[in-house]
Amino acid sequence: MDPVRLLRHLEQRTEAMLADLRVLVEHESPTGDEGALTAxxxxxxxxxxxxxAGVRRHPVPGVGPHLEIRWPGAPPAGPGDTPPRPALLLCHMDTVHPVGTLARNPFRVEQGRAYGPGSYDMKAGIVMALHAARSLQELGLAPARPVVLLVTTDEEVGSLTSRALIEARAREAAYALVLEPAAPGGAVKTARKGVARYDLTVQGKAAHAGNDFERGVSANVELARLILALHALSDLERGTTVNIGVVQGGTRANVVPEFARAEVDVRFFHLDEATRVDRAVRSLTTGPGASLRVEGGINRPPLERTAAVAEMYEHARALAAQMDYPLPEAAVGGASDGNFTAGTGLPTLDGLGAAGDGAHTTWEYVEVSSLAPRTALLAALLATL
Structure with a gap:
């Protein structure tokens, strides 16, 4: 299998890839718009x-259908051989941009960049998967194993309805490739932080701040103590952060506040850190006369850079080197559906989508020059892993 041959073939298909990207970008598909996502x-x-390819829809009312796409790999070496476990590819078709964004930010190609809502995150990745499969087919090549591609419709809001499907397919697979956009410099993502979210509600005792101050128990004061304890759980050396992002409490200045609440975001590179913080949060207590309710927990496990992930990365870097294409790696704080596959123990390589910048902004773009080499890399990985 010659990666350079794949690259040359895909360089001739760059305009076709841009045409497909235009179609996807110009079909706006915000999360939660069931009609748009179904179309x-x-x-x-x-x-x-x-x-x-075989296509199966997994419809979800109010969300839209998750697509499960399958195509075969090379036939088994012998008539009695068991088919290998499939490769799993992950994409999502939903974006953060509401319908109408396209009118203000139309698809366009300027100075080597393809702009438009959802172009970088992550409709270019969907286009890359399509053209990787097509190029292998046109060159008479086959993936080394069967391929399962999931294109989901709720990733931008936490994959609440697609997580079970993703994890089920991950347990059947040999490895996962995630076509989320590249990190800065075109780096693939060999580690992602996991995420935990908590809502803390403190109940105190209301009282008149002038006449009966001493009879009240301030929920705000109790929450303030808890906030300091939460902040102290961060461990920057291990990459663990605890951010108290929203704080609410009280009704009027002359009333001892009866209720207060906080929303907390926790990020971690290692599952043991998630466990440490989770236990600490659930062990928090208030002073006399107040009570605490803790809701939430670990939402996404981390994608850790295991030995298997490192081996996949080195394989990808070697293939890229044959195309004279540098492929750095990065660890990032944001999460993706790759966190779920990694959480099942599946070796996962993320950030294989297009290079560019501006995810979730009005100026997001794809570097057009990245489409051919990164799609060739994806096809080469499917042919050799």
């Missing part, structure tokens, strides 16, 4: 069916 799923299903 976009229909477009994608037709494209994949034309390549001979």
């Amino acid at each position: 976009l799923a229909g477009i994608l299903a037709a494209r994949w069916s034309a390549l001979g």
Whole structure:
């Protein structure tokens, strides 16, 4: 398998890739718009069916259908051989941009950059998966193992309805490749922080601040003590951060506050850190006359840079080097569906999508020059892993 041959083939398909990206970007698909996402799923299903792939819809009322796309790999070496475990690819079609964003920020190509809502995060990744499969087919090559591609519709809000599907397919797979956009400098992501979220509610005792101050128990004061304890749980050397992002309490200045609440975001590179912080949060207590309710917990496990992940990265870097394409690696604080596959123990390589910048902004863009080499890399990985 010659990665350079794949690269040359895909360089000739750059305009076709941009045309497909335009179609996807110009079909706005914000999370929660079931109609828009269902229509976009229909477009994608037709494209994949034309390549001979099997397409299964997993409809979710109010959310839209998650797509499960399958195509075969090379036949087993012998008639009695067991088919290998499949490769798992992850994409999502939902974006953070509401319908109408396109009118203010239309798809366009300027100075080597393709702009438009959802272009970078992550409709370019969907286009790359399609053209990687097509290029292998056109060059008479086959993936080393069967391929399962999931294109989900709720990643931007935490994958609440797609997580079970992702984890189920991860348990059947040999490895996962995530087509989220690249990190700065075109780096793939070999580690991602996990996420935990907590809502803390303190109940105190209301009282008139002038006449009966001593009879009250201030929920605000109790929460302030808890905030200091939460902040102290951060461990920057290990990459663990505890951010108290929202604080609310009290009704009027002349009333001892009866209720107070805080929303807390926790990020961690290591699962043992998540466990440490979770136990500490659930062990928090208030003073006499007040009570505390803790809701939430660990939402996404970390994608840790295990030996298996490092081996996948080195394999990818070697393939990229054959194309004279540098491929650095990065550890990032944001999470993706790759956190879920990694949480099942599946070796996961993330950030294999397009290079660019501006995710979730009105100026997000894809570096057009990254499309061919990164799609060639994806195809080469499928052919060799």
